[in-house]
Amino acid sequence: MRYKMAHLDGDPVRAALSLEILAEAARNPRVAEIVRAADETGRSWLREMLTRNGVNPDADLEAHMDMIMVMVEGWTSRMVRNPGIDREAYLEMLRDMFSHMLSGECAAR
Numbered sequence: 001m002r003y004k005m006a007h008l009d010g011d012p013v014r015a016a017l018s019l020e021i022l023a024e025a026a027r028n029p030r031v032a033e034i035v036r037a038a039d040e041t042g043r044s045w046l047r048e049m050l051t052r053n054g055v056n057p058d059a060d061l062e063a064h065m066d067m068i069m070v071m072v073e074g075w076t077s078r079m080v081r082n083p084g085i086d087r088e089a090y091l092e093m094l095r096d097m098f099s100h101m102l103s104g105e106c107a108a109r
Helices: 012-027 031-054 061-081 087-102
Strands: none
Touching: 012 031, 012 061, 031 061, 061 087
8 A cells, every 4th residue: 555645745735734634633533533543544654664664663663753754744834834845855855864864873862
């Protein structure tokens, strides 16, 4: 199964909708359940992808996943706040940060 990172598609309307859904999840338990289920689907995909690519599942994998998700989800807020953001520059920086974080140079503390 291929998991699409909708946050990275660069569409400010989708970004705003994503934030609206998240805000509704904070108020509405049914929406929160749906958001959490979608989050777990994404986490499962990310966990599989990272372990398949050599990340040790015992080496703070959950923390690595959370930081990746923080960076990707932060992109959603940035698109709403700055719709003219340079998507390609962001993706290049994101790739560099992921490479550094997953290289083993970024030691857990």
